[in-house]
Amino acid sequence: MDFNLNEDQQAFADVAAQFARQALAPHAAQWDKDHTFPVDTLRQAGELGFCGLYTPEEDGGLGLSRLDASIIFEQLAMGCTATTAMLTIHNMATWMLASYGQATMKDTWLPDLVSGNKLASYCLTEPGAGSDAASLTTKAERQGDQYVLSGSKVFISGAGSTDLLIVMARTANNGAKGISAFAVPADAAGISYGKPEEKMGWNAQPTRMITF
Ligand SMILES: Cc1cc2nc3c(=O)[nH]c(=O)nc-3n(C[C@H](O)[C@H](O)[C@H](O)COP(=O)(O)OP(=O)(O)OC[C@H]3O[C@@H](n4cnc5c(N)ncnc54)[C@H](O)[C@@H]3O)c2cc1C
Incomplete structure (x- = not known):
């Protein structure tokens, strides 16, 4: 079995690592101290596709596998574990709506959920x-x-x-x-x-x- 990341996985991991270094790690301690829920940063994560990682592409997500998503979350968590945990939860909820939701609910909510505009x-x-x-x-x-x-x-x-x-x-x-x-x-x-x-x-x- 080959345990190496493929080219796409490595590219996603690199983007996630950069986001973690630049947008999460410098603020994580202060957010924790002040009890700040960094909604704007979550929205920035959404711009990179991190709010709909395994939501199907036809529903606006990236359509990645759970393994690919885990590789990305692993990198993000090195910047801020609490914010990444929220992202994992948001991704799970968004995928559930995309997979099983009624068409009207999907139309109303999914564009804002995959973009991180809503959580x-x-x-x-x-x-x-x-x-x-x-x-x-x-x-x-x-x-x-x-x-x-x-x-x-x-x-x-x-x-x-x-x-x-x-x-x-x-x-x-x-x-x-x-x-x-x-x-x-x-x-x-x-x-x-x-x-x-x-x-x-x-x-x-x-x-x-x-x-x-
Ligand atoms: C910061 C935080 C955020 C959370 N966010 C969410 C959220 O967004 N949504 C949500 O739904 N939940 C959330 N949870 C809840 C979390 O999923 C639960 O705490 C978890 O499922 C464990 O349930 P419990 O706390 O009732 O512990 P219990 O189920 O009472 O377990 C207590 C301990 O007993 C052990 N245990 C339980 N059953 C067995 C068994 N049969 N055999 C052996 N050991 C056993 C467990 O491993 C654990 O160590 C969150 C929890 C925390 C702390």
Whole structure:
């Protein structure tokens, strides 16, 4: 097996390393100290394609593999781990919407998400459901032509500062198979955000509880 990076992977890694050196590393300590969520820098990352790394090309992303994305994240994380973690989450949420979202939601959100103009949070963890994600209890109940979500999510990266929430919620009582994902505008009625969690490091991204 050949473990060397191919030419494209090396080129992406070089661009990511340069971005990490120039746009992340010089600010990382200050962002952590001041609890700054560097939205403008995330947007700059979007200009390089880093907000839609494995989102398909037809949806505006770069269409890379997960391995390619990991090579890029590895380089970025050397500049600022917390900001890169937020980028990994945003990429995951953006890919989910591109892969499984309804056409209207995709049209509304994807151009801004892949460009980094808007940011997305991934809402899985709950007070009683961490590693065992299949035990989550947040419910989505159909009422007419809408779903109404009720429950709480904890430790959500970017919460309170992002624009779209991808929320995993229970639509049936059969374990992991009864969980659906919902794309919810972060300012939708009935959503409230908790205070920022106190963390050891990782302060360049807010982490909050969300209640639906
Ligand atoms: C800074 C930060 C940001 C986060 N951002 C997000 C986010 O954006 N979205 C989101 O959904 N979640 C987020 N999380 C939550 C994170 O995914 C959870 O903390 C993680 O899934 C673990 O869940 P838990 O904290 O409930 O720990 P637990 O599941 O209670 O685990 C505690 C410990 O027990 C171990 N353990 C658990 N089950 C077993 C088992 N069966 N066998 C052996 N060992 C076991 C675990 O490895 C761990 O060491 C974030 C967390 C942090 C700290």
